[in-house]
Structures are given as structure tokens and as C-alpha cells.
Amino acid sequence: TAAAEMMDGEVDGFYRAFPKVELHAHLNSSISSVTMGKLIAKKPDLGIEQTRTMINKGQKRTLEECFEMFKIIHQITDRTEDIYMVTKDVIKEFAADGVKYLELRSTPREEKTGFIGMTKRAYVETILEAIKQCKQDNVDIDVRFLLSIDRRSGSTVAKETVKLAEEFFLSSDGIVVGLDLSGDPTVGHGKDFIGSLQEARNAGLKLALHLSEIPSQHEETTLILMNLPPARIGHGTFIHPDLGGSQELVDLVKLHQIPLELCMTSNVKGQTVPSYDKHHFGSWYSLGHPCILCTDGKGVFATDLSQEYQLAASVFNLSPSQMWDISYQAIDYIFASDDIKSKLRRRWNNLRPVLYHL
Numbered sequence: 001t002a003a004a005e006m007m008d009g010e011v012d013g014f015y016r017a018f019p020k021v022e023l024h025a026h027l028n029s030s031i032s033s034v035t036m037g038k039l040i041a042k043k044p045d046l047g048i049e050q051t052r053t054m055i056n057k058g059q060k061r062t063l064e065e066c067f068e069m070f071k072i073i074h075q076i077t078d079r080t081e082d083i084y085m086v087t088k089d090v091i092k093e094f095a096a097d098g099v100k101y102l103e104l105r106s107t108p109r110e111e112k113t114g115f116i117g118m119t120k121r122a123y124v125e126t127i128l129e130a131i132k133q134c135k136q137d138n139v140d141i142d143v144r145f146l147l148s149i150d151r152r153s154g155s156t157v158a159k160e161t162v163k164l165a166e167e168f169f170l171s172s173d174g175i176v177v178g179l180d181l182s183g184d185p186t187v188g189h190g191k192d193f194i195g196s197l198q199e200a201r202n203a204g205l206k207l208a209l210h211l212s213e214i215p216s217q218h219e220e221t222t223l224i225l226m227n228l229p230p231a232r233i234g235h236g237t238f239i240h241p242d243l244g245g246s247q248e249l250v251d252l253v254k255l256h257q258i259p260l261e262l263c264m265t266s267n268v269k270g271q272t273v274p275s276y277d278k279h280h281f282g283s284w285y286s287l288g289h290p291c292i293l294c295t296d297g298k299g300v301f302a303t304d305l306s307q308e309y310q311l312a313a314s315v316f317n318l319s320p321s322q323m324w325d326i327s328y329q330a331i332d333y334i335f336a337s338d339d340i341k342s343k344l345r346r347r348w349n350n351l352r353p354v355l356y357h358l
């Protein structure tokens with residue numbers, strides 16, 4: 001762990017050149033310090049300091065404090081022009097980090113501030129517009145979008161979000177591919193969202209759900225896994241029987257082969273995992289279960305995907321070839337079409353001999 005701690009923040013470039021897939025990135029958690037600087041400069045009246053929007057090297061916060069940070073960030077991104085800039089910057093930064101396929105997720109937000117304000121529909125349209133612009137600018141990355149349901153907002157809002165997601169699923173040229181359930185895990189109960197999530201899935205949207213991020217969610221996770229099986233699980237930190245979960249849950253996840261989106265830096269900095277070497281990546285990877293390395297929020301958690309790859313490799317002693325397999329297998333679990341998967345696999349296969357002689 002000491003080695004991992006020391007290495008935190010320094011990437012030697014090896015994993016930057018790796019082609020990567022990012023599947024768990026919250027837009028407002030992914031704002032870099034450069035972009036945050038631009039936003040803060042535009043809104044000096046808010047008096048917000050950068051130190052309140054990210055957890056730097058060696059620092060930690062409680063999960064509760066993390067959710068306070070999201071509120072502060074939301075104050076700074078309360079106009080469509082902010083969302084547009086943030087989305088474009090985030091996409092370009094992921095591309096510069098070697099991410100070839102990115103699924104961004106974000107909670108449609110209504111704001112009454114400013115001259116015109118922002119509707120949830122305008123919020124989503126703005127993100128889609130920015131994604132389109134990046135494509136036109138030939139940024140070397142394929143980007144898709146998931147609408148997030150914030151569990152704090154309750155079942156009525158969840159239903160509205162599903163409606164909006166279904167609408168954009170049909171009208172966005174394949175950019176909107178799914179739905180995320182996230183938000184403060186201490187608030188609300190999954191049972192209130194099952195109906196909406198089932199409807200979404202029946203409409204063709206793929207589900208990526210935050211499950212068992214804290215120990216007290218055993219009943220909720222069981223209910224969701226029995227009634228839905230989502231296509232992917234976010235974190236799943238406490239699914240294991242040693243950590244407040246159960247063998248029954250592990251068996252369900254294994255039975256349905258549901259991949260886990262694992263975010264090591266986020267979990268350690270948010271203190272749901274005590275240290276890098278104790279991260280549940282270790283146990284699931286040893287089971288041969290599909291594990292996808294993700295950032296969660298490269299801004300808030302001051303990381304990037306290359307760093308997460310390097311971290312996993314050094315903490316769990318994985319060879320470049322094992323890391324390559326992790327990256328390659330992530331393609332299986334993207335929400336875009338089989339055609340896109342084939343294209344990505346071809347790219348990976350072409351890059352492999354050129355880059356690493358693996």
C-alpha cells in the first residue's frame with residue numbers, strides 16, 4: 001500500500017498509451033482542475049475554492065463529504081454553457097488519456113438560476129450536442145451517454161428520468177444507451193425504483209446500477225438482483241460475505257456473469273475501502289469474474305484511467321499482458337452495438353503488437 005500511495009499521481013506513460021474503455025464516469029465528478037479553474041473564474045461571486053471540489057493526493061473524505069462536494073460542483077455548473085464546456089473538456093481529456101470508448105453518465109438537472117434557466121431536457125440536449133461536436137472535431141474517442149437516476153429524488157422523478165431516457169434513446173442516433181442508478185446510498189431504497197428500471201430495460205435501455213456501495217444495502221441488492229439483473233454493477237463493494245454481503249449475492253452475480261465497474265481510487269479516497277490492497281478487485285479478479293477498471297470521477301478523485309490501470313497492476317501484481325486482457329475484455333460489456341464492439345476489438349488487435357510486443 002505504501003508503494004501504491006507513493007505512486008498515486010504519477011503515471012509513467014505505459015498505461016496512458018494503452019487503449020482503454022471507460023464505463024463508469026459521472027460527468028460532474030470528472031471535471032479536471034483546469035476546467036474547474038475556468039468555471040471558478042467565470043463565477044467569482046460564489047467564492048468557491050478548488051480544494052473544495054477535489055480530493056488530492058494522500059487525502060481522504062467520508063462518503064458524506066463526497067456528496068457535499070457534488071453539491072458544490074453543481075453550483076458551479078448550473079448553466080447549459082457550463083455543461084457544454086465541461087462535457088467537451090471531459091471528453092477531450094479522456095481521449096488524451098488513451099480512452100477509445102467512453103460511456104459518460106449524468107443526472108438531468110433543472111436549474112432556475114441565470115436568465116433562461118435550464119430544464120432537464122436542455123441539460124441532456126446540451127451534453128448530446130457537446131458529444132456531437134467532439135465527433136465533428138475528430139476527437140479520437142467514441143462517446144455514449146447514460147442518464148442517471150439520483151436515488152435521493154425518489155420514484156416520481158425516477159419515472160420522469162426513464163421517460164426522458166426512452167425519448168432520447170429513440171432520437172439520439174444511438175448515443176443514449178442506458179440508465180444509471182446512483183446518488184447517496186444512505187438515502188432511499190432500491191425497491192422504489194425497480195418498476196421504473198424494469199420499464200427502461202423493456203424499452204431497450206441498458207442498466208448500470210450502483211449496488212452495495214455501503215454495507216447496509218444487502219436486502220436492496222438482493223431484491224434488485226432477483227428482479228432485474230442489471231447489465232453492469234457499479235462498485236458492489238459489500239457484496240462479498242466477509243463484508244456484510246452474502247454467498248447468495250456472490251452466486252447471483254456469478255450466475256448472471258454481471259461485470260463489476262471497479263473504481264479503486266474513488267473507493268479508497270471515499271473510505272468505503274480501507275486501503276488499495278484490500279480493494280475487492282482482488283477477490284473478484286481471483287474468481288475470474290469480469291472486472292472493469294473505471295475512474296468514477298477523475299476530477300473529484302484526482303485520478304485518470306491510466307492511473308487506475310497502473311494502480312491495479314502494481315497493487316495486485318498483474319503483468320502487462322493481464323492488464324491488456326482486462327482492457328480488452330471491457331469491450332464485451334459496453335452498451336453500444338456489436339458492430340462497435342467488433343470495431344474496437346479490431347483496433348485493440350492492431351495496437352497490441354505495435355505497442356507492447358505482448
Ligand SMILES: CNc1ncnc2c1ncn2[C@@H]1O[C@H](COP(=O)(O)O)[C@@H](O)[C@H]1O
Nearest residue numbers: 026027028029070106107148150182183184
Ligand atoms: C462516490 N460514489 C458515488 N456513489 C453514488 N453516486 C455517485 C457517486 N459519485 C457520484 N455520484 C452521483 O453523480 C452525481 C454527480 O455527477 P452528475 O451531476 O450526475 O454528472 C452525484 O450528485 C451523485 O448523484
Ligand SMILES: [Zn+2]
Nearest residue numbers: 026182234296
Ligand atoms: Zn459512481
